[in-house]
Amino acid sequence: MAEVDLLRRLPKAKRDIRARFLAKTEERVAAACRFGEMYFDGPREYGYGGYRYDGRWIPVAEDIIRHFGLKAGNRILDVGCAKGFLVKDLMKVCPGLEAFGLDVSDYALIRCEKEVIGRLHLGTAARLPFPDNSFDAVLSINTIHNLDRDSVITALREIERLAPGRAFVQVDAYHTPEQRELFEQWVLTAKFHDYPRGWLGVFEEAGYTGDWNWTVLEA
Numbered sequence: 001m002a003e004v005d006l007l008r009r010l011p012k013a014k015r016d017i018r019a020r021f022l023a024k025t026e027e028r029v030a031a032a033c034r035f036g037e038m039y040f041d042g043p044r045e046y047g048y049g050g051y052r053y054d055g056r057w058i059p060v061a062e063d064i065i066r067h068f069g070l071k072a073g074n075r076i077l078d079v080g081c082a083k084g085f086l087v088k089d090l091m092k093v094c095p096g097l098e099a100f101g102l103d104v105s106d107y108a109l110i111r112c113e114k115e116v117i118g119r120l121h122l123g124t125a126a127r128l129p130f131p132d133n134s135f136d137a138v139l140s141i142n143t144i145h146n147l148d149r150d151s152v153i154t155a156l157r158e159i160e161r162l163a164p165g166r167a168f169v170q171v172d173a174y175h176t177p178e179q180r181e182l183f184e185q186w187v188l189t190a191k192f193h194d195y196p197r198g199w200l201g202v203f204e205e206a207g208y209t210g211d212w213n214w215t216v217l218e219a
């Protein structure tokens with residue numbers, strides 16, 4: 001298990017942290033946490049501010065394929081796949097790879113890319129409906145921090161169960177109190193977040209032996 005930056009070639013999102021903070025209300029947070037239209041395709045104060053395919057995940061997909069040594073016939077699962085952009089790009093850069101996704105949002109799944117129709121499952125990271133050891137790799141990018149701490153541990157155990165030692169999770173974290181304050185101004189949906197030390201304790205408690213990286217907001 002290792003810290004690895006598999007998203008290093010993903011363009012950085014523009015974030016106006018001050019504007020988000022000033023616009024934050026309980027109603028907006030509640031709407032974001034439903035992971036429906038407002039979160040994906042509503043105004044930026046509710047979430048993404050428009051979640052559309054633009055190919056930005058292709059270099060990330062290349063790095064994931066290389067990192068896990070995946071080839072045609074292998075199976076990979078993206079937990080928190082949203083509209084399936086990464087699932088589509090994994091199959092694009094590795095023809096013959098069997099890529100699948102799972103997400104809690106029926107809004108996102110109904111609007112998936114046509115190349116992934118039938119490959120995306122509705123469900124929660126805390127209960128993955130697949131047999132033990134059934135994937136060559138499992139990813140979960142910026143997703144499991146949306147669960148509470150106990151459910152994060154359950155989700156990590158589920159990921160480990162499907163692909164022991166062959167997973168990658170990326171989660172919200174901060175290295176300094178200043179970064180934590182910025183994060184708390186920005187955050188809408190994350191229920192559990194921590195310093196890396198805290199996250200590593202959670203990984204250990206869950207028996208998670210895959211790889212990881214942190215999403216850290218910079219001023």
Ligand SMILES: C[S@@+](CC[C@H](N)C(=O)[O-])C[C@H]1O[C@@H](n2cnc3c(N)ncnc32)[C@H](O)[C@@H]1O
Nearest residue numbers: 035080082103104105123124125141142143146
């Ligand atoms: C920040 S988005 C990340 C989407 C995608 N992985 C990416 O990096 O662009 C968080 C995703 O987690 C999904 N999600 C939230 N709670 C979830 C849960 N309990 N189980 C599975 N997916 C969940 C949301 O619907 C959303 O698609």
